[in-house]
Amino acid sequence: MSNDATSFSPLELTKAPASSPESRTVPQAPRVEKSVLSMMTIDPSYILGRCITKGMGEEYFYVPAHKLLWNIFLDRYNKNQPLDITSVAQELTDKHQLEAVGGLAGLTEIYSYTTNTALFDPHFETLQEKYVLRSIIATTSRSMEKAFAAEEEIAELLDSVEQDVLGIREKMKHGEEQSLSTVIAEAVTNMERFLAQKGGILGITTGFEKLDRMSNGLKAGELFVVAARPSMGKTSFLLNMMEHIALDLNKPSLIFSCEMPSVQLVERLIFARSGIRRAEMMARGSMTQQEQKHFARVVSVLRKSRLVLDDTAAISINELRAKARRVLRDQGELAAIGIDYLQLMRSHTKQAQNSREREIAEISSGLKSLAKELKVPIIVLAQLNRGPENRTGGSLGVPRMSDLRESGAIEQDADMIGLLYRSAYYAENDEERQQRAGHANLLLAKNRNGPTGDVPLYFEAELMRFSTRQDEEGSGE
Numbered sequence: 001m002s003n004d005a006t007s008f009s010p011l012e013l014t015k016a017p018a019s020s021p022e023s024r025t026v027p028q029a030p031r032v033e034k035s036v037l038s039m040m041t042i043d044p045s046y047i048l049g050r051c052i053t054k055g056m057g058e059e060y061f062y063v064p065a066h067k068l069l070w071n072i073f074l075d076r077y078n079k080n081q082p083l084d085i086t087s088v089a090q091e092l093t094d095k096h097q098l099e100a101v102g103g104l105a106g107l108t109e110i111y112s113y114t115t116n117t118a119l120f121d122p123h124f125e126t127l128q129e130k131y132v133l134r135s136i137i138a139t140t141s142r143s144m145e146k147a148f149a150a151e152e153e154i155a156e157l158l159d160s161v162e163q164d165v166l167g168i169r170e171k172m173k174h175g176e177e178q179s180l181s182t183v184i185a186e187a188v189t190n191m192e193r194f195l196a197q198k199g200g201i202l203g204i205t206t207g208f209e210k211l212d213r214m215s216n217g218l219k220a221g222e223l224f225v226v227a228a229r230p231s232m233g234k235t236s237f238l239l240n241m242m243e244h245i246a247l248d249l250n251k252p253s254l255i256f257s258c259e260m261p262s263v264q265l266v267e268r269l270i271f272a273r274s275g276i277r278r279a280e281m282m283a284r285g286s287m288t289q290q291e292q293k294h295f296a297r298v299v300s301v302l303r304k305s306r307l308v309l310d311d312t313a314a315i316s317i318n319e320l321r322a323k324a325r326r327v328l329r330d331q332g333e334l335a336a337i338g339i340d341y342l343q344l345m346r347s348h349t350k351q352a353q354n355s356r357e358r359e360i361a362e363i364s365s366g367l368k369s370l371a372k373e374l375k376v377p378i379i380v381l382a383q384l385n386r387g388p389e390n391r392t393g394g395s396l397g398v399p400r401m402s403d404l405r406e407s408g409a410i411e412q413d414a415d416m417i418g419l420l421y422r423s424a425y426y427a428e429n430d431e432e433r434q435q436r437a438g439h440a441n442l443l444l445a446k447n448r449n450g451p452t453g454d455v456p457l458y459f460e461a462e463l464m465r466f467s468t469r470q471d472e473e474g475s476g477e
Contacts, residue, residue: 027133028062032126037066038113039120040073044083047117048073051124060127062134065101069110085111132168139164163318166325204251204335204377207244209468210455214444215416218336218377223368223413225342226442227382227404228420229389233440234381235260235340236268236464237420241379242307242338243269251335252306254327256320258344262309266302272465274298279462306331316346317366324370334376339367341381342410361409368413382410388421397426401445417446422459440466 040047052074058067072091076083089107092098101107143161146152152160203217218224228234238255246253257265271278274294281287287295308327312319320339328334339345347362371378387403388396399419404410411417422440427433440457456469 027130029126029130030063032123033061033063033066034113036123037069037110039117041083041111043117044077048077060131068100135168159319162322166322206241214450220375221372222377222415223371224379224416225382225410225414226418227384229384232420232422233459234420237466238338238340238381239268240466245336246305246307247301252331252333253336254308255338257311257340258313258315259340262311268464270298272463277462314346316348317363321370328374337376337378339380343383364409364413397421415448419443419445
C-alpha cells in the first residue's frame with residue numbers, strides 16, 4: 001500500500017472510485033453518511049424508525065460500505081435483533097463481508113464516530129439532498145441518451161422526462177405521523193368553519209342541492225366515483241358539476257377527457273349553459289338574435305374562466321398525475337379535477353400488464369393518492385357492467401355497486417360512489433316511457449362521511465343538462 005493510501009481511514013478506502021480530474025464530483029457526503037449510521041447504533045429503535053418513516057433507502061448512501069451497513073442494520077431492526085458491534089461484526093464475518101466495510105477497524109470507526117443523535121434531522125436532510133442531486137443527474141443522463149437516440153415521439157419523450165423528474169419528488173414525500181393535538185386542532189377548525197356557515201355546505205358545491213346536503217360538498221382529498229351504463233348521461237353530469245365549479249364559483253378546475261375531444265366538451269358546455277337547443281338550431285341553419293346574445297355571453301364567460309381541458313386518449317395514471325401537478329403549479333390552486341372515464345385510463349407497470357383487475361386497482365388507488373397529495377377532490381366517471389339490464393321487475397335498470405367493472409378496488413378507494421340511471425331508458429312500453437321522460441336518479445350508494453340515498457334528477461337531453469327534480473326534493477334519504 002502506498003504512503004498516500006495509508007493516510008485514509010479503513011472505511012474511506014472502500015468508497016466508490018473518485019471522479020477523474022476532468023469530470024465533476026458526484027454529489028455525496030461520506031462523513032454525514034457515517035454520522036447517521038453511527039446514530040443508528042446509539043438508538044436503533046428511534047433513529048432507524050425515523051429513517052423508515054422518512055423514506056430512507058440504500059440509495060441515500062453513496063459509499064458502497066455504507067450501503068451495506070444500512071442494509072445490515074435495517075434487516076436486524078426488522079428482525080428485532082440487537083445492533084451491538086459484536087453481533088454485527090459476526091454477521092458480516094459469516095457473510096464474508098467484513099472486509100467490505102473496512103474490517104473490524106472500519107466497523108469500530110462507525111460505532112465511535114458520534115456520541116449523540118442531536119444532529120439527526122439536519123444530517124438526514126443533507127443525505128436526502130445529495131440523493132436527489134444524484135437522481136437528477138442520473139435522470140437527465142438517461143434523458144440525454146433518449147434524446148440522442150431519437151427513437152420516441154417528441155411528446156412521449158417530454159412526458160417521459162417529466163414523469164421521471166416528478167418521480168424523484170414523489171420519493172421525497174414521506175410524511176411522519178402527526179401528533180394527536182395537531183389532528184384535534186384540524187378537526188376543531190373544520191367544525192368551527194361549519195358552525196360559522198350556520199349549517200351551510202363545508203366543501204365545494206356541485207350545483208345539485210340534495211347531493212350537496214348529503215355529501216356536505218366535495219372536500220379536499222376525496223375521490224367521488226360516478227358510475228353508469230352507456231347512454232345514461234354521465235359525461236353531461238360531470239360537465240354540469242365542473243361547469244358549476246369553474247363558471248358559477250369561478251374556481252380553477254381541470255378536466256381529463258379520455259373519450260371526447262376538448263372541442264366537443266366546449267361545445268356541450270356552450271349549448272348547455274346558453275340554453276340553445278342544438279338540434280333545432282342545426283335544422284334552421286341559423287341562430288336567432290336572442291340565441292346569438294346567449295351564445296356570445298357564454299363564450300365570454302368561458303374565455304375568462306380558469307377551466308383547463310386535457311383530451312389525451314388512454315392517458316396513464318403517471319401522466320395524469322404529472323399533468324395535474326403542473327396545472328396546480330401554474331394555477332396556484334385547484335378546486336376540483338374531473339376525469340372521463342376511469343376504464344379508459346392505463347397503468348404501465350409490469351403487474352398491470354398481466355391483469356386488467358390489477359390495472360384498474362392501480363389506477364383507482366393512484367387517483368385516491370393524487371387527491372390526497374394535491375388536497376383536491378377528484379370526480380371520476382366509471383362504466384357499469386350489464387347487471388342493471390339483466391334485472392327484472394322494479395329492479396330493472398337500477399344499478400348496484402357490484403355492477404362496477406373490476407369493482408373491488410374502486411369500492412375500497414372511493415369516498416363516495418354515485419350510480420346514475422334513467423328509468424325511462426328501461427321502460428317496457430311507450431306510455432311508461434312517456435311518464436318517466438326526463439326522470440333520472442343518482443343513487444348515492446357509498447358516502448364515507450354522510451348518508452346514502454337517492455338524489456332525484458331531471459335530464460333535458462336536448463341541452464344535455466341535469467337539474468334537481470324539485471317535485472321530489474323532499475323525499476326521504
